[in-house]
Amino acid sequence: MGDGETRRYLPNKRLTWQRLQRGWSREELVKQLAGSMRAHGDGESGLTAHTVRRWESGQRWPEPRFRKHLVLLFGMPASELGLLTIEELENQPGDPSVTDSAVTDTALSAMVSAELRRLLMSDGGGIGRQQFLRAALAAGLSPFLASATVEKADAAWHSPGHARDPRAVEAYESVTASQRSLYWTAPVDTMWEATLGHLRLGLTLLGQATTHRDGADSLAGAVAETALLAARIAFFDLDNPTIATRCFEQAETAVEHAGDHALAAAIAAHRAFVPGFAGDSLAARRHLDVAQAHARFGGGPNLRAWMHCVTAEIHARTGHGATARDQIRQAEHALGTAGSDPDWLDYFSPARLAAFAGNAELLAGRHESATRWLDRSLGELDLDPQAGKQRAVVLLDLAAAHAPTDVDHAATLAHQACDMLGDHPYGAAVERIPAVHQALAGTPAGVELVDRTRALRLPSVTTDA
Known part of the structure; x- marks a missing residue:
């Protein structure tokens, strides 16, 4: 671990993720916490980036006063920041055997249920549930899913938590990969409908089954990739930044449960295009900072080079031509660096x-x-x-x-x-x-x-x- 200490707790990946989602270094988190403590009259923090690293690595547990300000700073419950011990989680109302993993499952199920209600049960002119299932099946799902009915989907929707069918996950991931390839040649209107249907199906599958936080969630990763593809189609093909932003938000939620830093970096950098094309360099910079923070933990030479190119285009569009040129030089250099890139990085x-x-x-x-x-x-x-x-x-x-x-x-x-x-x-x-x-x-x-x-x-x- 670098300093001879033994890990006493599990690594707090949730706290790390939320820090990265804001594009903050550990030093920046220390500054933010110090500011929060001063603003609330709680004195000086005395924190260092080394202490934050120990929190995230599981070598140390945050003291109550720091947990208070982490909750205030991130605007999230302590349970969602990984700040409650198993003993503390036992105090929550309901089943005392609920574990930290189950809390995450409940949060994910609630997110999915709310999203599906908005997407599939809207009273407006959107796609109905029968249309959705037909579109999903038309997108190329394996035959065993063809027996699914709306009634079965509704029953699973209201009773989440059963075991995930590995065949469903494999089939979903296969279609995700196929749509990635089809994007380059298929008619955009057809591609949009198929991708949107596949995204909705992925949200359904996430809502039907129990997930775990002791490893990467491949289904959540495939859903995040699908949401990113939908966002790319909405923004680059259909010139609709509003819908693209909503798809980016879905991608960000799913990739958090996937724990995929390279994909999180790609989502954040893509999202920077929306304010960047509108001339808002400050908002674009915030997304790029998030992308860079995640890229330190995943991705290879192509991802790093592409992110420099994205930054170059946004700088050029917002009147910073000199820095754009420097970013291109850094992109060329990045292509010669070490590492491996994911299969989904086919756009660079x-x-x-x-x-x-x-x-x-x-x-x-x-x-x-x-x-x-x-x-x-x-x-x-x-x-x-x-x-x-x-x-x-x-x-x-x-x-x-x-x-x-x-x-x-x-x-x-x-x-x-x-x-x-x-x-x-x-x-x-x-x-x-x-x-x-x-x-x-x-x-x-x-x-x-x-x-x-x-x-x-x-x-x-x-x-x-």
Whole structure:
């Protein structure tokens, strides 16, 4: 353990997770606790980051005065922060045999039940339960799930806690992996409905069965990955940040129960795009801080490089071009570092890095440098049969980069992108079109492009998610 002490308690992963979810180092948690204690007239804390490390590692238990302020600071009950001993948990009303793990099960079941009621039992125009089951089965679930009925689902819903069927978990994880691959080529409206149905099914399965905190919950991880995919579709494909945010929130809740730091980092960094694209650098920075905190515990070179690229794009969009360039350099360096990346990290590669770099240079007004990066990206993407969405983005960025010096070539590139978007709409590419319009304004090619792009429409997908 580094200091010769014997661990007296189980590691407090809940406290660690909540700290990381706020993007706080142990030093920052010490500062926050000291501020809370002063504000409530409880004197100086005398805490150090070393003491916090001992709390989290199980070498030491927080004193009552510190537990009080941890509860105040995080705004969560002591049981949800792992601050109650087994003896203290026995004092809660009800069954005295309830354990710390059971408390977590109850909290997760309550979360799932509330979410399912909102998603599946809405009085509004959302998808009904029968439609939901049909959509879930259509998404490719294994045959044994086809016998499920609404009545059985309702019975399990109101009586959670039975043993989890490993076949259901395996089937769910298999569909999650299949949808990850299908995302790149399937029609966006069909993909959205299938992913949303699969997310709802995952919430149902989580609510029906008992979970444990003594290891990673693979089902919760698959649900978190599905919620992240739904959020990506909502934001990047359908240009709907409101629904994307709700899906991100579901992903964050599920990944906490999965205990997957790499996936938590990916969720937080993706969520940073929402305020980042809106120009809110402070809010984006908060999500990026959370992502960086989790990435220290999981992920490999591609995840680290991608996170630098995300930071670069957000900096470029919020007027920090110099720091964006530095982030790209750090991304290149990260690709050569050690470690392994998860299978779900299929949205990043050296070609994507070049695309991020080209866009950052374009936003900073460095057109020649942007062109070099984007040409490099396009050349590599042309070799990838699943890179159609990204190719449309790069073509439009290239059009904007070439517009000041070669109007005709810029127009040709833009029309190529429009051809692709006509067949496969993609919100992240459509979002680039106004910049190309502006770059070609006052030219015949620009007028023609405006007429052409008026016909481009993203799918209109309604949901109560």
